[in-house]
Each structure stands twice: as C-alpha cells, then as structure tokens.
Amino acid sequence: MKKYLTFIILLLLFVVGCDNPKDVDHDCFLNQSEWIDKIPFTCSEEGIQITICKVCNKELDSRVITKEHEYVEKLLRERTCLIDGQSIFTCIHCGEYYYVNDYAIGHIRSDIEIIKEATDTTLGKKQVKCATCGIIYKEFGYVNNGYHKNGKLSVKGRDLVNQFGEKYQLFGLSTHGIQWFSRYVNFDTICSIQENFGNNIIRFAFYTDEAGYCSGNVSIQKSMLETLHRGIEIATELGLYVIVDWHMVGATNPLDKNPLTYLDEAKEFFSYISEYYKDQDNILYEIMNEPNGKTTWDDCKKYANEVIPCIRKNTDAIILVGNPRWTADLNSVMNSPLVGYENIMYTYHFYAADHRRTTQVENAYDAGFPVFISEFGFMNSDGDGNISTTNGENWKKVLDSRNISYVAWNISNSKGSASIFKHNSVDLVDVSDANLKTWGIYLKNWYRTKSGLNNLE
Ligand SMILES: [Zn+2]
Ligand SMILES: [Zn+2]
Ligand SMILES: [Zn+2]
Known part of the structure; x- marks a missing residue:
C-alpha cells in the first residue's frame, strides 16, 4: 500500500505542476506553424501575424507586419x-x-539615301528614313553641286578648282559663334538650309574670345569642340564643304584683334583638327577671321608662317588667310604675299551697305591672287541696318564674273539684320519666308537660282 501511495503522490505532484496535460506528450516548438494572420493587414495599415503550436494551438510568437502594394x-x-x-x-x-x-523619343535618323541621282540638268531626290519605324521622315530635292561631285579642291593660279581641275565656286552660309548658337548645328537645320538654299559650303565660326575657345573655361572648350565635330560630320554626310573658321575678332578683348595673341592655341588647335580630319577632303581651314586694330600684315604673315605648317603636316587642304582691317586689306597682301605654300587663298570680308568699293578684290584677282570671300553681308559691317541690294548686286557681278567663292553671315536668330532667322523664331528648321528675315529670304532666292534649285526639273 505504501508503495502505491508514493506513486499516487508523485503522480499528483506531476499533474499539479503542469498547466496542460498535453505538454506531457509534445514539444510545442517542434510543432510550430507558419506565420498566420491574427489581425489581417491592408496595404496601408499594420497587421499582426503569429505562429501557434499546431497541436495545442498555443501562441508561440508574434510580429508586426506592414505590407507593400503588389x-x-x-x-x-x-x-x-x-x-x-x-x-x-x-x-x-x-x-x-x-x-x-x-516617352516617345522621335524618329532616329538613318543614313541619307539617294532615290534619284541628280544630274547637271535635273534635280535629284534624297530621303531619310527612321531607323526604328522605317517611315520616311524627310524627302528632299538636291542639286549635285557639292563634294560628292567635285571632290578634293585645290588652287590653280588664282582660281579654286575641283578634282577635275575645273574652275569651281563655293557659295554658302556661316554660322554665328557656335559657343552661343550650337542649337543650329544639328542635322535637321543644316539639311534644311541646304535643301532650301542649294548652298555647297557651310562655315563654322569658332570664336577664340567672348567666352570662346581661348578665353572660355574647360567646359566651354569641350562643348565647342563637340559642336564643331558634330557640324563637320553632318555637313560631310550632306556632301557640303566646310570651313573651320578660327574666329578671332577682338570684339571684347582688344588683344584678340591680333592673331599672334593666341598663336600657341591656334597651333595646337589646327594641329589637332587637321590631323583629325586628314583623310577628309571637304574641309578648308580659315586660320584668322578678322585681324584689326594695330595688327599689321607682317603680324599676320608671322602668324600664318607658324600655323600653316601645323596644317601642312597633315593635309594639303585649302588654307584661307586673313589680313588687317577686318580682312579688307588685300593691298598689303599684294605687296608682300606669303611664299612657299600651295593651296593658299587670301580672304576678303565686306558688308556692302558701308563697303561699296570692290576695287581691291578686282585688283587682287586680276593680278593673279586667289581671293576667297569667307564672310560677307549686304548690311552694315556691324551686322545691322538695311540690306543694300544696289551695292550687293554690284558685288555679286564682280564675284561671279571671277568665279570667286563667298560665304554669307550668318545662320542664327541673333539681333541685327545679318542673321537669317527672325529674332523670335524658335523653329530651327523652318526656312520658310515666314521664319526668315529679309536677309534670309534674299539669300535664299539668290542661292536657289544660283544652285539650280529654282530652275531644274
Ligand atoms: Zn503545444
Ligand atoms: Zn495595395
Ligand atoms: Zn520612327
């Protein structure tokens, strides 16, 4: 009996010591459930999840949970x-x-295709398709008057000649300073101008000063070079000739009136750019835009004799050489020309409203000097005022009768009458009369007729 009593007491003690008799036969944590919702949550409010013992339903753990939208x-x-x-x-x-x-990113331009080859007597037709969707987003007539027909140019005596040795005349437009007007240096604008004007050359005004290449900071220099490369590549694709214009002029910095001020920079720049494009035959190098102030022809010669060899290391491309008095002093040039170079032309700039006399150009050419009008306008030389068509028509006659090339100032919407786009124009491509200033319309009509765009079928 005593033996049984001890057992009963032990059993009772055991039972009293447990709050759940089932604990005797399982371990809750070995039977733990997955997390289950206790207070269900929504995407915006917290909920509570628990785990329980799958045998006895005892709550074993809990956590607050927030739910992301799914x-x-x-x-x-x-x-x-x-x-x-x-x-x-x-x-x-x-x-x-x-x-x-x-967001739609627009058509992606693919290469220009010729649909109909231009001949000397008929217009050709080109198109540009979108590389993504294949639609033709540009289709335009063209005249065969550029690089694709005329190839590498050279100077023969006083004349510019094409790859066949025939006299050849370039006519076109210059940009304004690309540090300010890089937005015009894009495919659609340059293509549209060529399509509507029929020009065969474009000049890129690469300013040395006025926050330009030599006086600007590193980021200006970098973006000017990018713009120049972009412009050259587009123009090349379109079969245009290109003038790389070292646009020293000294409008704000008097030192910039003399090309010797930035001689080192010029040597470095022309070494670089002519090396870069040494395999391209459509580029002309204008090494000094408009020396002025006290700059003499001797200064210009000294500069030219340093810079020309930098280009000649890489190419025998045409080099355009400026002269004093804003490149209007061919008399000094004639008295003491550069010696020892091929394919050199002397530039002359005029603004017909206050620069009526054509005698210097006539005299120089008639005396055997190769002359190139790398910049001109028919307004005043400050780039403003009325267009003098009377003086201008006389200039045209003098130049065309001598096959002298010319490049008009300027592609931009800058203030003044010398820019072709209206001041308030925002459309960079629309070269309709509604978007052009008097000068732009005048040039367009003139160049269209000259190129054949107006006359050819
Ligand atoms: Zn349990
Ligand atoms: Zn939600
Ligand atoms: Zn497309």
Missing part, C-alpha cells in the same frame, strides 16, 4: 516614335493604381 502591369498603349506609350500598374490587394508613360 502591382501588376498592364500595357495600355504601345510606344511609337512619336506617341508616348502608357502602362497602368494596379495593386492586386487593394486596387490602387498609377500610370507610367514611356
């Missing part, structure tokens, strides 16, 4: 080149939604 995407509209695409993202739990736009 979105699924549905495409509402496929993106095209010109129309934004759109998707809606909806939360599978709460239905909240938002839209995402896939």
Whole structure:
C-alpha cells in the first residue's frame, strides 16, 4: 500500500505542476506553424501575424507586419516614335493604381539615301528614313553641286578648282559663334538650309574670345569642340564643304584683334583638327577671321608662317588667310604675299551697305591672287541696318564674273539684320519666308537660282 501511495503522490505532484496535460506528450516548438494572420493587414495599415503550436494551438510568437502594394502591369498603349506609350500598374490587394508613360523619343535618323541621282540638268531626290519605324521622315530635292561631285579642291593660279581641275565656286552660309548658337548645328537645320538654299559650303565660326575657345573655361572648350565635330560630320554626310573658321575678332578683348595673341592655341588647335580630319577632303581651314586694330600684315604673315605648317603636316587642304582691317586689306597682301605654300587663298570680308568699293578684290584677282570671300553681308559691317541690294548686286557681278567663292553671315536668330532667322523664331528648321528675315529670304532666292534649285526639273 505504501508503495502505491508514493506513486499516487508523485503522480499528483506531476499533474499539479503542469498547466496542460498535453505538454506531457509534445514539444510545442517542434510543432510550430507558419506565420498566420491574427489581425489581417491592408496595404496601408499594420497587421499582426503569429505562429501557434499546431497541436495545442498555443501562441508561440508574434510580429508586426506592414505590407507593400503588389502591382501588376498592364500595357495600355504601345510606344511609337512619336506617341508616348502608357502602362497602368494596379495593386492586386487593394486596387490602387498609377500610370507610367514611356516617352516617345522621335524618329532616329538613318543614313541619307539617294532615290534619284541628280544630274547637271535635273534635280535629284534624297530621303531619310527612321531607323526604328522605317517611315520616311524627310524627302528632299538636291542639286549635285557639292563634294560628292567635285571632290578634293585645290588652287590653280588664282582660281579654286575641283578634282577635275575645273574652275569651281563655293557659295554658302556661316554660322554665328557656335559657343552661343550650337542649337543650329544639328542635322535637321543644316539639311534644311541646304535643301532650301542649294548652298555647297557651310562655315563654322569658332570664336577664340567672348567666352570662346581661348578665353572660355574647360567646359566651354569641350562643348565647342563637340559642336564643331558634330557640324563637320553632318555637313560631310550632306556632301557640303566646310570651313573651320578660327574666329578671332577682338570684339571684347582688344588683344584678340591680333592673331599672334593666341598663336600657341591656334597651333595646337589646327594641329589637332587637321590631323583629325586628314583623310577628309571637304574641309578648308580659315586660320584668322578678322585681324584689326594695330595688327599689321607682317603680324599676320608671322602668324600664318607658324600655323600653316601645323596644317601642312597633315593635309594639303585649302588654307584661307586673313589680313588687317577686318580682312579688307588685300593691298598689303599684294605687296608682300606669303611664299612657299600651295593651296593658299587670301580672304576678303565686306558688308556692302558701308563697303561699296570692290576695287581691291578686282585688283587682287586680276593680278593673279586667289581671293576667297569667307564672310560677307549686304548690311552694315556691324551686322545691322538695311540690306543694300544696289551695292550687293554690284558685288555679286564682280564675284561671279571671277568665279570667286563667298560665304554669307550668318545662320542664327541673333539681333541685327545679318542673321537669317527672325529674332523670335524658335523653329530651327523652318526656312520658310515666314521664319526668315529679309536677309534670309534674299539669300535664299539668290542661292536657289544660283544652285539650280529654282530652275531644274
Ligand atoms: Zn503545444
Ligand atoms: Zn495595395
Ligand atoms: Zn520612327
């Protein structure tokens, strides 16, 4: 009996010591459940999850949990080149939604294709397709008057000649300073000008001063070079000749009136750029835009004799050489020309309204000097005032009768009458009369007729 009593007491003690008799036969933590919702959560509010013992349902652990929205995407509209695409993202739990736009990035230009070859008597036709969607987004007539026909140029006596040795005349437009007007240096603008004017050359005004290449900071220098390269590549693709114009003029810094001020920079620049394009035959190098002030022809010669060899290391391309008095002093040139170079031309600049006399150009050419009008306008030399068509027509006659090339100032919407685009124009491509100033319209009509755009079928 005593033996049984001890057992009963022990059993009772054991039973009293346990709050759950089932603990006797299992370990709750070995039977722990997955996390389950105790207070269900929504996407915006906290909830509580617990785990329990799967045998006795005892709560073993708990945690606060927040839930993210869980979105699924549905495409509402496929993106095209010109129309934004759109998707809606909806939360599978709460239905909240938002839209995402896939912005159209426009057509991507592919190479220019010739659909119809231009001849000497007929217009050709070119097109540009979109590389993404294949549509033709530009189609335009062209005259075969540029590099693709005339090739590498050279100077024969006093004349510019093409690859066949025939007299050849360049006519075109110059940009304004590309540190200010780089927005005009793009495919659509340059193509549109060529399409509407029929020009065969473009000049890029690469300023030395006025926050330009020599006086600007590193980021200006970098972006000017990028713009210049971009312009050259576009012009080349379009079959245009290009003038790289070292545009020293000293408008704000008197030292910049003399090309010797930035001689080192010029040597470095022309070494670089002529090396870079040494395999391209459509580039002309204008080594000094408009020396002025006290600058003498001797200064210009000294400068030219340093810079020309930098280019000649790489190419025998045409080099255009400026002279004193804003490049209007051919008399000094004639008294003491440069010696020992091929393919050199002397530049002359005029603004017909206050620069009526053509005698210097006539005299120089008639005496056998190769002359190139790398910049001109028919307004005043400050780039403003009325267009003098009377003086201008006389200049045209003198130049055309001598096959002298010319490049008009300027492609921009800058203030003054010398820019072709209206001051308030925002469309860089529209070269309709509505978007052009008097000068732009005048040039366009003149050049269209000259190129054959107006006359050819
Ligand atoms: Zn349990
Ligand atoms: Zn939600
Ligand atoms: Zn497209």
